[in-house]
Amino acid sequence: MAQATGAGQGSGGSVGHDRNRYRHAARHLAECQSCDAGIEDYGDLPSHGQFLEVLKQKHGRKHGCWHLADS
Structure with a gap:
């Protein structure tokens, strides 16, 4: 899950x-x-x-993503 960055974002x-x-x-x-x-x-x-565990540790605050992934 890459982060988008840009001017003003x-x-x-x-x-x-x-x-x-x-x-x-x-x-x-x-x-x-x-x-x-x-x-x-x-x-x-x-x-x-194991990959998911690491991913959730690194990106656990992305609740919108995990909600969709767990559905």
């Missing part, structure tokens, strides 16, 4: 822009979740669940 973008980015991110997370069951060995990479 501070550390975020418009509410509508964030909502669109969050929908897009939630769709990607859902697609990754659906692929997770078919992966038997992640090798040196974290599992999908």
Whole structure:
């Protein structure tokens, strides 16, 4: 979940822009979740669940995104 920055936007973008980015991110997370069951060995990479834990630790305040991702 990259942060949008620009003149006059501070550390975020418009509410509508964030909502669109969050929908897009939630769709990607859902697609990754659906692929997770078919992966038997992640090798040196974290599992999908482990990746989500780290992502939520780093971006836990993005409640709008997590609401969409958990739906």
